[in-house]
Amino acid sequence: MQNVMTTTDLRVAYAGREVLHGIDLPVARGMVTAMVGPSGCGKTTLLRTLNRLSELTPSCVVTGRITIDDEDTLAMDPVLVRRRVGMVFQRPNPFPMSIRENVLYGVKAQGHGAERHDEILESSLRKAVIWDEVKDRLHDSALALSGGQQQRICIARSLAVSPEVVLMDEPAGSLDPRSTAKLEESILAMRGEFTVVIVTHDVAQAHRVSDNLAFLYAGHMVEFGETATLFSSPREQATRDYLAGALVTIRGVDDDGTAPSRVAEAV
């Protein structure tokens, strides 16, 4: 199996305070990698570091190594990194323009061929499993759609530029169960063609959509492996507790680089 992205000893600090203490995460091509962990464990920070969005915060310092196809992203132009690593946010954030303009925004921003716009529009909306719902109103404002539809428009928008990896930051965080089911449907539809890294609070969702699973706790990656394996026979007690719903908050843990095993003891 080939990894499209890997992080090596990735450390992230905000205003001098380290929140990720050396993460080694492999992201397998064409698969869905899920990251779970209690609030504040650093999973969203990790995700936003993968497309260098975290450095929009001025005090953020990233050290270590992140590669995409063996190129060091930290040495690349961040705009080029973001063109290869797309992102879907927790809250649907369509632009105040038509559905069509939303989906083609990235394509136009990156200056791709105008003659393929209609084709890209339809195929992206189909991949995001929303084509049938919006095909007759492509020129209507995207803001008139429901939250779940908006989120799938945002997925279509990020797929339209054919990224190698799509990051999803709790994409169902603000959606109702039915919209969540639709969203998961579109994630499963992306599998194979796209590589997905998804952060989720919902352990069951991670189980449903992911191939690989990373469990993060207090800035450490406690355990990583195939989703099925982690659910059936986790190596660490903390993973077992969290996946079983027993471990919800972080307590009694130093965030100064303690070993995962000590994290497990503390719980």
Place this chain on the structure above:
Amino acid sequence: MTAIKEASLPAGRVRSRRRLPAGVAEAARQPERRVFAVPLAVGGIGMVVAVLTLFVNDTDVLIAVLLALLAAALGAAVLVQRARTGALDRPIVVLAVLSLVAAVVAILLPTWMFGGNVNGIINRTVVSGPLLLLLGTAGASLSIRRLLASSPSGQDLALFPILSLAIVFGIVGYVLVLGRIVVSGLGSFRFDMLTTAWGQNAASGVGYDIGFLHNILGTFLLIALTLLFAILPGVGAGVFMSEYPGRAARVVGFSTTMLRAISMFIIGAAALGVVRLSSSLDASSFPSLVIRGGYPSETGIQAERGSFILAAVFLAMLVMPIIARLTEEGLRSAPREIREGTVALGATDGYSLRRILLPWAAPNIVTALILAGAEAAGSLAIVMFLAVPGENGVGLLSGVTTLDSAVFQARYGPRPYVDSMREYQSTAALLLLILTVGLTFVALTLQRRFAQRYRGSITAP
């Protein structure tokens, strides 16, 4: 879609806000409270009368009568309440005493101060009218509190007289300032003034044509030129302050604010200084034309006192900070989600600015431009040093002339202009007023349209 909207807005809610809240009417019916209805009525009437007396002669005596009535009503209410409940309502007592004193003052003051030979306007506008207005408001407000004390939303109604007092002050201000201009301006207005330029009567050579054509055209030209010069530095500084925060942006922000703090007269004097420097230039040379402006005559090009271009450059300095600040504010109001959305799609900063952020700020920018235009039209301090009556035409290199310079020069301009235009000063002022009010309306309308178009409903909760 409509069904959802209707469902989310209960039909009764909007209407019920206009009625008394439930329970308030009951509170007012309690017998020991009902007595406060009388001072409430007197206070309310007092407020209305106090405003009316400002404009109607020989009503001074009414003010004193109403103040005395207010004192009596408040006093009676306190006594009745004391007889029933045994408690003494001190604030009401104080207000009653104050009203009594004010009534005495209103009667005696003219005699004390002006020896009985008082100018009624001074007394009623400066002393007794405001006294009645304030005490009437206080009386009405306190009475409502007492009347509705058992109902919390009823107590809120006590704010109403105070709020209406603020509205009254606003309206009185408008009427005092604008009333005279509108009345006397309309009185001497003729429609042919809009199509006639002031100047020596061409047909007979005797007397002067009266009109504002060149002033009106000049005002529009000056607005257009000013915006042309101010828009790039203004929007640019706004973008810089919002999008590239740091030491340099702080310097830009500070100097922008400082530019705004400079008195208009100093900017005007600086413009005049430039004109002075160019006074040794040949009037027909290009630099002189750009700075001073000029017009052709039988003896060649004659210099004016300052061209439209020069005036617009200095006005641009005055209005640039408005555009910069409003642009900055508009850009800063763009939600973080949308900013991150465009960055995450691999858009460059320039593309995000063009497609997302500047459209988002468009309502602010358009408002800024129109406010800046109105400011340019009304900034006499800069134009007055440079302006000419405008009989030599309107153009980039002509001597600057505007409606607002006409208002000034109708009194303080060159001799023939003053002689023929003195009585039309308020007509020029009225035209300027219409223009600036019109521009403000356009600003408000465009702001709403642009917000709808470029922000959608995303800011709505």
